[in-house]
Amino acid sequence: MSTLTRRTFLMTTGAAVAGASLSRRARAVGASERVRFGLIGCGVRGRSFGSLATSLCDPDQTRLGQLAGSAGIASGRTMTDLRRMLDDPAIDAVIIATPDHWHAPAAILACEAGKHVYVEKPVSHNFRESRLLLRAAQRANVVVQHGTQQRSRPFVRDAIAMLHEGAIGEVLAAKAWNVQLRDSIGKRHASPPPREIDYDTWVGPAEWMPHQSNRLHSAWHWWHNFGTGDIGNDGAHELDYARWGLGVDALPCKVSATGGKYFFDDDQQFPDTATCAFEYAPANQGATPRQLSFEMRLWSRNYPMNCDSGVEFYGTKGRMFLSKRGKLQVVGPQNEKILDSRPGEENALAHIDNFVAAIRGEAPLNAPLIEAHRSVALAHLANAAIRVGRSLQFDAVAEQVVGDDDASRLMQRVYRKGGHWATPVGMQPA
Numbered sequence: 001m002s003t004l005t006r007r008t009f010l011m012t013t014g015a016a017v018a019g020a021s022l023s024r025r026a027r028a029v030g031a032s033e034r035v036r037f038g039l040i041g042c043g044v045r046g047r048s049f050g051s052l053a054t055s056l057c058d059p060d061q062t063r064l065g066q067l068a069g070s071a072g073i074a075s076g077r078t079m080t081d082l083r084r085m086l087d088d089p090a091i092d093a094v095i096i097a098t099p100d101h102w103h104a105p106a107a108i109l110a111c112e113a114g115k116h117v118y119v120e121k122p123v124s125h126n127f128r129e130s131r132l133l134l135r136a137a138q139r140a141n142v143v144v145q146h147g148t149q150q151r152s153r154p155f156v157r158d159a160i161a162m163l164h165e166g167a168i169g170e171v172l173a174a175k176a177w178n179v180q181l182r183d184s185i186g187k188r189h190a191s192p193p194p195r196e197i198d199y200d201t202w203v204g205p206a207e208w209m210p211h212q213s214n215r216l217h218s219a220w221h222w223w224h225n226f227g228t229g230d231i232g233n234d235g236a237h238e239l240d241y242a243r244w245g246l247g248v249d250a251l252p253c254k255v256s257a258t259g260g261k262y263f264f265d266d267d268q269q270f271p272d273t274a275t276c277a278f279e280y281a282p283a284n285q286g287a288t289p290r291q292l293s294f295e296m297r298l299w300s301r302n303y304p305m306n307c308d309s310g311v312e313f314y315g316t317k318g319r320m321f322l323s324k325r326g327k328l329q330v331v332g333p334q335n336e337k338i339l340d341s342r343p344g345e346e347n348a349l350a351h352i353d354n355f356v357a358a359i360r361g362e363a364p365l366n367a368p369l370i371e372a373h374r375s376v377a378l379a380h381l382a383n384a385a386i387r388v389g390r391s392l393q394f395d396a397v398a399e400q401v402v403g404d405d406d407a408s409r410l411m412q413r414v415y416r417k418g419g420h421w422a423t424p425v426g427m428q429p430a
C-alpha cells in the first residue's frame with residue numbers, strides 16, 4: 001500500500017477521473033482521522049449504522065427521535081431534508097439507507113456536495129441512474145461504496161479468489177437463488193399519511209402516488225415507483241457474488257426472465273416467483289460465453305441446498321457452493337468432497353471499515369460503483385424482461401437494450417411532474 005497514493009486508490013476504484021467539476025471538494029481525511037458520518041434513512045437498515053452517525057435524516061419524526069435517543073444524537077442534528085446534511089461541513093461521508101427510489105438521487109447530490117457515499121444495495125432504482133451516479137462520482141472524485149457487504153467478508157473473498165485461481169477449473173456457469181417466505185402487503189386504498197411523516201419528502205423525485213399504508217416502511221420494495229422487487233432487493237447480494245465468482249467484468253448480452261405473482265393476491269407489483277438467465281460474451285464474437293441464472297420464490301421455505309440463498313458455481317473441474325449464510329463447499333469432478341466449511345457470522349461493520357480505509361487512502365474499495373452497476377443491472381434487466389414478457393438482447397458495450405422500445409423505456413423512470421429538487425440535471429427521461 002505504501003507506494004500507492006490516495007489518488008491512485010481512487011482511480012483503481014473507479015472514483016476519480018480528470019475533468020472539470022462543479023462539485024464541492026471532499027475534505028482530505030488523514031490516516032488516523034475520524035470520518036464524520038451522516039445517516040440518511042433511519043429505518044430497519046439505517047438503525048444498524050446509528051452508532052456511527054453524528055447527524056440523522058429521515059422524513060419520519062418518530063424514527064428520527066427513536067434513533068437519536070438510542071444513538072445519543074442531539075435533536076439539533078436530526079433533520080428531514082437531506083440537503084441540510086449535505087450543506088454541513090462537519091459531515092465527511094453519508095450512509096444512504098433510504099428506499100431504492102432515493103438511492104441514486106441522494107447519492108448524486110452527496111457527490112456534488114463533496115461527501116463520500118456509502119449507498120445501500122441496490123445502487124439504483126433503474127439502469128440509467130446507476131450510470132448517472134457513476135458520472136457524478138467521477139466528476140466529484142469522491143469514494144462511493146455499494147452496500148454489498150459480502151465483498152468485505154474474508155471467507156467470501158477467499159472463496160472467490162479460489163474460483164479465480166482455478167479451484168474448480170474454468171467457471172462457466174453460476175446458479176444463484178433467493179427463496180424465502182415473505183408476508184403479503186395486502187390490499188389498501190389511498191389514505192392521509194401519518195402526521196409524523198413528511199410524505200412529500202418521502203416520495204421525493206419519484207412519480208407521485210398518494211399515500212397508502214402498504215407503501216411505507218419496507219413495503220415500498222414491492223412498488224415499481226419505489227423499489228426493485230426482491231430480484232433487486234435480496235437478490236442484489238446473490239447476483240453480485242455470483243457475477244464476481246463467475247469472473248465477468250461486463251454486462252450481459254442476453255437476458256431471459258419469466259415470472260409473476262403465482263402466490264400473493266395483494267397490491268405488490270413485482271413477481272413473487274421468477275427464473276432469470278443472463279448470458280455473457282456471445283460465442284460468435286470469439287469470447288468464452290458464461291451463464292448466470294437466478295431463481296426467486298417468496299412463498300416457501302423449501303430451499304435448494306437447504307439454504308435460503310446462495311450460489312452454485314460450475315467449473316470444468318468441479319462445483320462450489322457459496323452462501324452469505326456462512327457456507328462454503330467444494331467438490332471435484334466426481335463429486336468427491338474437497339472442502340466443507342462453516343465460516344462464522346458476518347461482521348456487519350467490516351464493509352464500513354473498508355469504506356473508511358478507502359477514504360483515508362489506505363486500501364482499495366471492496367465494492368466500487370462500477371461493480372455495483374454491473375451487478376444491479378442484472379436486476380433491472382430481469383425486471384424489465386418480466387414486465388415486457390420477452391427475452392432481451394443487450395448491447396453490453398453501448399449499454400442499451402437492442403430493438404425493444406418497451407424494455408428500453410424501463411431502463412429509466414418517470415419523475416415527478418413539475419420537477420423536484422432531487423431530480424438532478426440530466427436525469428429527466430431522454
Ligand SMILES: NC(=O)C1=CN([C@@H]2O[C@H](COP(=O)(O)OP(=O)(O)OC[C@H]3O[C@@H](n4cnc5c(N)ncnc54)[C@H](OP(=O)(O)O)[C@@H]3O)[C@@H](O)[C@H]2O)C=CC1
Binds near residue numbers: 044099217
Ligand atoms: N445490505 C443489506 O444487507 C441490507 C440493505 N438494506 C437496504 O437498505 C435500504 C433501506 O431498507 P430498510 O431499512 O429495510 O427500509 P425502511 O423502509 O425500514 O427504511 C428506509 C428509511 O428511509 C427513510 N426515508 C425515505 N425517504 C427519505 C429521505 N428523502 N431522506 C431520508 N430518509 C428517507 C424512510 O422514512 P419513513 O420512516 O418515513 O418510511 C425509512 O425510515 C434499502 O435500500 C435496502 O435494500 C436493507 C436491509 C439489509
Ligand SMILES: O=C1CO[C@H](CO)[C@@H](O)[C@@H]1O
Binds near residue numbers: 233234237
Ligand atoms: O439481506 C437483507 C435482509 O433482508 C432485507 C429485507 O428484505 C433485505 O433488504 C436485505 O438485503
